[in-house]
Amino acid sequence: MNIFTEKKIFLDSETVAEQLRSRRQELGLKLEKIAKEISINFKYLEALEKGNFNLLPAGVYGKNFLREYAVYLKIDYRPLVKMFEKETAGSNQRQQRELFSKQVVKAHHLLAMPKIIKSIILVVVVGICLFYLSYRLKQITAVPSLNIQTPADNLITKEKSVSVTGIAEAESQLIINGESVISDTNGSFVKEVDLKKGINIISITAQKKYGRSATIKKQILVE
Known part of the structure; x- marks a missing residue:
């Protein structure tokens, strides 16, 4: 009876790690x-x-690992698990305190930075924002790209129609002789236009949704 009591007191006085190691x-x-x-x-x-x-x-x-190890060593795992929970809870609290301390130190270092460095960082951030805004504004207000592949300039033909092909800036609205034309995702388009005898003027316009437009005119003579 005395031996059991002494063993129990000995175990309770040690940490989980010490009890496992000693028993092994x-x-x-x-x-x-x-x-x-x-x-x-x-x-x-x-x-x-x-x-x-x-x-x-x-x-x-x-x-679970602790329980299996304790059972293997023939140690009552139930008090060990309780001690394990207490020790891990204390460890988690220490980790949280250390993390908080590190964050406070970082904030202190930031506040302690020389004013000139803070000013430089502020200027750089503002500069980047202004550059981005000006770039976006330029994109919106710039004339959309428009390249007509066919027909050629001042074409003379006997045909009654002609294919108008080209590439316009993606997402721009395309209009040929007042009619809306759908382009593919790359901006390529094809439109068959009827011709009449004499001089024909074909007007191709690319219009940005919130910006400017570009217009190219082709003159075709039908004999």
Whole structure:
């Protein structure tokens, strides 16, 4: 009876890691052998014996590893699990305090930066914003690109129609002789235009939604 009581007091006075390590050494067992027999990675058993609980998998896995290891060593795992929960809770609180301290230090360093460095950073940020805004404004207000591939300038033909082909700036509205023409995703388009005898003027316009337009006119003589 006395021996049991002394053993219990001894265990309660030690950490989880110390109890596991002491019991294993008392039994004369190697950690590598135990890892193979209970199918738990050696590094996790080592973490348990060294008290590095932050190296264990998150959630209930750490507790399960502890329980299996304790059962193998013939230690009552229930008080060990309670101690494990207390020790890990304290470790988590320390980590949170350390993280908070680091954030406070970073904020302090930022506030302690020389004013000239802060001014330079502010100028750079404002400059980047202004550059982006001017670039976007230029895109919106610029004349859309428009390239007519056919027909050629001042074409003379006997045909009653002609194919108008070309490439306009993507997403611009295309109009040929007052009719809307749909282009593909690359801006390419094809439109068959009827011709009459004499001089024919074909007007091709690319219009941006919120910007300017570009117009090209082709003159065709039908004999």
